Amino acid sequence: MTGLDPDNWDDLRSLGHRMVDDMIDRLATLRDGPVWRPMPPEIRTALHTDLPAAPTPPEALYDRFRDQIAPYATGNTHPGFMGWVHGGGTGVGMLAELLAGGLNANCGGRDHAPVEIERTVIGWAAEIMGFPADATGVLVTGSSMANMIAVITASRAVADGITLRQRGVGGRQLVGYAAATAHGCIARAFDLAGLGTDALRIIPVDSTHRMDIQALRAAVESDRQQGFEPFIVIGTAGTVDTGSIDDLGAIADIAAQEDIWFHVDGAFGALAMLSRTLRPHLRGLDRADSLAFDFHKWAQVPYDAGCILVREPGRQAAAFAQSLAYLSREDRGLAGNAPWFCDLGPDLSRGFRALKVWMTLGTYGTVRLGQMVDECCAVAAHLARRVDREPLLERLAPVGLNIVCFRVRVPDVELDWLNGELVKDLHESGIAAPSTTMVGGVKAIRAAIVNHRTVAADVDLMVDAVLRLAQERQGLGQRA
Numbered sequence: 401m402t403g404l405d406p407d408n409w410d411d412l413r414s415l416g417h418r419m420v421d422d423m424i425d426r427l428a429t430l431r432d433g434p435v436w437r438p439m440p441p442e443i444r445t446a447l448h449t450d451l452p453a454a455p456t457p458p459e460a461l462y463d464r465f466r467d468q469i470a471p472y473a474t475g476n477t478h479p480g481f482m483g484w485v486h487g488g489g490t491g492v493g494m495l496a497e498l499l500a501g502g503l504n505a506n507c508g509g510r511d512h513a514p515v516e517i518e519r520t521v522i523g524w525a526a527e528i529m530g531f532p533a534d535a536t537g538v539l540v541t542g543s544s545m546a547n548m549i550a551v552i553t554a555s556r557a558v559a560d561g562i563t564l565r566q567r568g569v570g571g572r573q574l575v576g577y578a579a580a581t582a583h584g585c586i587a588r589a590f591d592l593a594g595l596g597t598d599a600l601r602i603i604p605v606d607s608t609h610r611m612d613i614q615a616l617r618a619a620v621e622s623d624r625q626q627g628f629e630p631f632i633v634i635g636t637a638g639t640v641d642t643g644s645i646d647d648l649g650a651i652a653d654i655a656a657q658e659d660i661w662f663h664v665d666g667a668f669g670a671l672a673m674l675s676r677t678l679r680p681h682l683r684g685l686d687r688a689d690s691l692a693f694d695f696h697k698w699a700q701v702p703y704d705a706g707c708i709l710v711r712e713p714g715r716q717a718a719a720f721a722q723s724l725a726y727l728s729r730e731d732r733g734l735a736g737n738a739p740w741f742c743d744l745g746p747d748l749s750r751g752f753r754a755l756k757v758w759m760t761l762g763t764y765g766t767v768r769l770g771q772m773v774d775e776c777c778a779v780a781a782h783l784a785r786r787v788d789r790e791p792l793l794e795r796l797a798p799v800g801l802n803i804v805c806f807r808v809r810v811p812d813v814e815l816d817w818l819n820g821e822l823v824k825d826l827h828e829s830g831i832a833a834p835s836t837t838m839v840g841g842v843k844a845i846r847a848a849i850v851n852h853r854t855v856a857a858d859v860d861l862m863v864d865a866v867l868r869l870a871q872e873r874q875g876l877g878q879r880a
């Protein structure tokens with residue numbers, strides 16, 4: 401054999417079969433193991449090996465993967481994982497990664513079928529979200545990147561925006577707006593785009609954790625009076641703390657009146673468009689100029705698979721395309737098939753992310769995926785009812801979607817500290833893994849039901865464990 405290919409393909413084949421069998425077994429028996437387990441110090445040390453100068457048989461590396469890596473993964477495939485916003489992945493998504501790795505396609509551009517699959521997936525995304533069929537878009541790492549692409553695209557859509565690409569924002573005082581509940585990646589997008597985080601005006605939220613629309617209106621007016629150039633307003637469909645959805649229709653109205661780009665960060669919540677019952681809550685999303693969301697969250701596609709959609713054809717390319725001799729597009733041959741995905745974002749080389757999205761949407765179909773989204777919300781509603789019934793628990797926010805924020809409330813103890821410790825105890829118990837956040841100034845235990853494997857019994861196990869751990873800490877058992 402030549403190059404790096406093996407002398408014996410059958411050895412590689414049997415290793416591959418073993419890997420596939422083991423990983424399918426793992427997915428089939430997730431419930432038997434803990435959600436997460438702390439990594440013993442000797443394992444952590446063992447993972448830090450020297451740069452290998454000499455070869456190691458892949459079988460030996462696979463043994464290390466099986467023994468030292470797989471048992472200590474994040475845990476988001478497990479039904480007890482409720483922290484942050486993590487999708488659970490699927491078996492077909494995993495296999496799609498194998499196929500994509502085998503093709504090793506570079507989807508930055510050129511004339512090949514994987515590019516057409518990405519175009520198909522972007523078209524499907526536009527259809528799901530109610531965007532026009534000629535909307536442009538690209539798959540990216542995640543919503544952090546997608547939101548940044550949106551901020552940059554919007555900043556190039558202002559009057560004389562194209563010269564910004566050459567001269568930088570310089571003296572232009574471009575400003576944008578998002579609610580206090582917006583994800584941290586929005587401020588980072590302003591930072592990375594060179595606009596500065598001060599250029600992101602933080603709009604307060606009302607008692608339902610949605611952007612205060614009157615405050616938005618006032619902020620735009622005040623900025624205009626002071627000579628600033630409002631260029632983007634960002635609504636969130638599914639805030640990371642509580643799952644609230646900004647009034648996207650009202651924001652769309654203001655954006656239209658003020659001639660400002662309307663962007664929606666729908667990282668996980670936008671996929672509620674798949675659900676017939678939830679779609680009305682997202683009214684106005686289909687009027688956005690751009691939308692960021694993640695297939696790796698609620699669509700259960702394996703990491704990573706974010707998506708940016710831009711309504712008006714040409715806008716994204718105006719912000720990102722370059723003309724370079726070594727990337728010239730031809731009328732035929734492998735260098736044909738313009739426009740290329742590298743024209744729509746900062747990446748040139750890009751993997752075949754589209755395949756796992758295409759396989760996941762194809763395997764389940766949008767109807768089943770919409771039901772799965774509904775099922776997650778039903779589990780969250782079950783959890784909210786359980787919390788409301790437990791005298792020691794206090795719910796901290798309305799549950800409009802799939803996120804439940806609550807805390808243990810007992811007398812004579814610092815509650816922020818207690819609830820923080822309880823979540824760490826829970827993680828170490830291996831039973832469940834919610835995360836924490838601050839809601840209304842207090843620390844909340846936050847359960848986000850994003851995993852298709854999580855059922856009502858799993859959130860009950862989590863609540864049982866929280867109560868038991870709280871009693872162990874408090875000696876409440878004795879007092880009661």
Ligand SMILES: *Cc1c(COP(=O)(O)O)cnc(C)c1O
Binds near residue numbers: 542543545666
């Ligand atoms: C997860 C999330 C993001 C960031 O997305 P990544 O895919 O992690 O980069 C942005 N906004 C919201 C609302 C999110 O939930």
